[in-house]
Amino acid sequence: xxxxxxxxxxxxxxxxxxxxxxxxxxxxxxxxxxxxxxxxxxxxxxxxxxxxxxxxxxxxxxxxxxxxxxxxxxxxxxxxxxxxxxxxxxxxxxxxxxxxxxxxxxxxxxxxxxxxxxxxxxxxxxxxxxxxxxxxxxxxxxxxxxxxxxxxxxxxxxxxxxxxxxxxxxxxxxxxxxxxxxxxxxxxxxxxxxxxxxxxxxxxxxxxxxxxxxxxxxxxxxxxxxxxxxxxxxxxxxxxxxxxxxxxxxxxxxxxxxxxxxxxxxxxxxxxxxxxxxxxxxxxxxxxxxxxxxxxxxxxxxxxxxxxxxxxxxxxxxxxxxxxxxxxxxxxxxxxxxxxxxxxxxxxxxxxxxxxxxxxxxxxxxxxxxxxxxxxxxxxxxxxxxxxxxxxxxxxxxxxxxxxxxxxxxxxxxxxxxxxxxxxxxxxxxxxxxxxxxxxxxxxxxxxxxxxxxxxxxxxxxxxxxxxxxxxxxxxxxxxxxxxxxxxxxxxxxxxxxxxxxxxxxxxxxxxxxxxxxxxxxxxxxxxxxxxxxxxxxxxxxxxxxxxxxxxxx
Numbered sequence: 288x289x290x291x292x293x294x295x296x297x298x299x300x301x302x303x304x305x306x307x308x309x310x311x312x313x314x315x316x317x318x319x320x321x322x323x324x325x326x327x328x329x330x331x332x333x334x335x336x337x338x339x340x341x342x343x344x345x346x347x348x349x350x351x352x353x354x355x356x357x358x359x360x361x362x363x364x365x366x367x368x369x370x371x372x373x374x375x376x377x378x379x380x381x382x383x384x385x386x387x388x389x390x391x392x393x394x395x396x397x398x399x400x401x402x403x404x405x406x407x408x409x410x411x412x413x414x415x416x417x418x419x420x421x422x423x424x425x426x427x428x429x430x431x432x433x434x435x436x437x438x439x440x441x442x443x444x445x446x447x448x449x450x451x452x453x454x455x456x457x458x459x460x461x462x463x464x465x466x467x468x469x470x471x472x473x474x475x476x477x478x479x480x481x482x483x484x485x486x487x488x489x490x491x492x493x494x495x496x497x498x499x500x501x502x503x504x505x506x507x508x509x510x511x512x513x514x515x516x517x518x519x520x521x522x523x524x525x526x527x528x529x530x531x532x533x534x535x536x537x538x539x540x541x542x543x544x545x546x547x548x549x550x551x552x553x554x555x556x557x558x559x560x561x562x563x564x565x566x567x568x569x570x571x572x573x574x575x576x577x578x579x580x581x582x583x584x585x586x587x588x589x590x591x592x593x594x595x596x597x598x599x600x601x602x603x604x605x606x607x608x609x610x611x612x613x614x615x616x617x618x619x620x621x622x623x624x625x626x627x628x629x630x631x632x633x634x635x636x637x638x639x640x641x642x643x644x645x646x647x648x649x650x651x652x653x654x655x656x657x658x659x660x661x662x663x664x665x666x667x668x669x670x671x672x673x674x675x676x677x678x679x680x681x682x683x684x685x686x687x688x689x690x691x692x693x694x695x696x697x698x699x700x701x702x703x704x705x706x707x708x709x710x711x712x713x714x715x716x717x718x719x720x721x722x723x724x725x726x727x728x729x730x731x732x733x734x735x736x737x738x739x740x741x742x743x744x745x746x747x748x749x750x751x752x753x754x755x756x757x758x759x760x761x762x763x764x765x766x767x768x769x770x771x772x773x774x775x776x777x778x779x780x781x782x783x784x785x786x787x788x789x790x791x792x793x794x795x796x797x798x799x800x801x802x803x804x805x806x807x808x809x810x811x812x813x814x815x816x817x818x819x820x821x822x823x824x825x826x827x828x829x830x831x832x833x834x835x836x837x838x839x840x841x
Contacts, residue, residue: 372776399466407487408799415806446554448508527591595624639706686747
């Protein structure tokens with residue numbers, strides 16, 4: 288895996304006595320919102336917030352093996368096999384997971400490095416494994432404590448409580464050279480990677496009484512406002528402020544583009560990136576949520592992010608011209624733009640990938656709390672990905688998100704028409720770019736392409752299962768049975784459907800998304816319920832709930 292550039296767009300890079308038990312409420316979008324866009328909403332199951340700790344609930348009726356549509360027992364087998372790969376990636380001494388491992392699942396084949404995101408993914412996956420009955424309650428607590436004790440002693444940026452991006456999973460030491468090629472690593476602190484660790488800590492705080500005190504202590508020292516740039520004099524910072532990509536707390540690498548400062552006024556200045564996360568359909572909104580729910584970042588920051596860039600000819604460099612209108616929230620004017628795709632208006636992400644759209648939804652019941660925005664967009668995005676794979680591109684399968692490249696390495700995959708990035712996250716190996724033009728401002732260069740060897744990644748379908756359970760499970764069954772993209776550790780990370788080339792390895796983050804999604808579908812919304820306590824609802828729901836996206840029928 289190449290070293291991520293902190294100055295680029297994101298490639299990927301989660302019951303305490305003081306937290307009240309939430310009231311019972313549905314987590315899935317209701318039929319009213321779905322009907323408004325001509326969709327069939329997933330049938331509401333008995334999945335509600337029912338108090339912590341979560342119970343290993345039975346499968347919803349539409350997922351039971353006797354329904355004639357989806358075999359819940361098979362999904363539980365997928366979860367058990369996925370858990371096997373996460374255990375294989377985890378160092379038994381430190382409790383830290385490796386970033387990835389090949390199909391061998393051999394300890395000597397672990398990647399040799401990990402990140403805060405990977406650690407967070409293991410934490411929430413452990414809770415899911417307990418609630419699915421894969422491990423006992425005692426083993427769950429023991430595993431959580433082993434990992435958290437290591438996290439508690441990891442070297443980190445003390446003034447903010449934030450963690451560096453890369454550690455050796457076997458020792459817990461900060462990585463300064465890459466294990467595969469010996470290249471130098473400049474320790475960086477990423478806002479989104481710390482966000483996924485923070486989300487996982489909050490899950491543990493609610494879901495496991497034995498591990499909760501330590502999780503609470505680690506989370507309590509994390510200052511999310513360390514990443515918050517409220518200064519609109521900085522290039523690209525909009526009213527309301529934006530979240531930095533991250534910072535270095537020691538001299539950065541040559542060619543670094545940024546500036547020094549310290550947003551919390553504690554400790555020495557750091558080197559902040561010029562890059563800010565400025566699109567709302569992005570996994571990075573989890574960091575905004577954590578800052579808002581802790582009171583460290585104002586709610587108006589949520590409205591500072593672009594839904595789309597403006598529709599004017601001054602912004603004609605994207606490949607689609609948005610439609611929409613301006614609305615004002617918390618004193619900030621927001622252009623509620625959307626892209627038109629196959630008869631739908633969808634708020635796009637930067638790259639058009641499933642995890643940009645849905646990974647934060649694994650923790651926050653966005654469809655329920657924001658029915659006129661996320662309640663529409665999540666369903667539409669899943670439907671659009673499905674139609675792209677099955678109808679437009681004709682791959683026969685669907686689900687596109689950053690993953691291992693079946694040809695080697697790592698790559699962003701997505702549906703180009705659902706992304707603002709003119710360089711594209713593409714759905715095939717040939718990187719087929721779809722450029723429809725920008726209205727009357729600019730003609731398209733490739734409005735009607737022919738697609739090649741499409742690459743689907745199973746974790747994308749598992750995320751979609753939270754909204755289209757039957758369709759997603761059927762897609763995954765076909766990926767397993769027809770493409771053979773499955774091993775002892777569950778689904779391999781990706782498969783090129785026409786050549787049949789499989790990326791025969793497991794990535795801990797992608798496996799953790801599989802576990803989290805299954806936990807929400809089959810285990811009574813365990814991740815959403817543990818994260819979204821009453822305090823979190825009081826902080827976030829008023830911010831999310833008032834907005835109306837431009838999403839809907841075209």
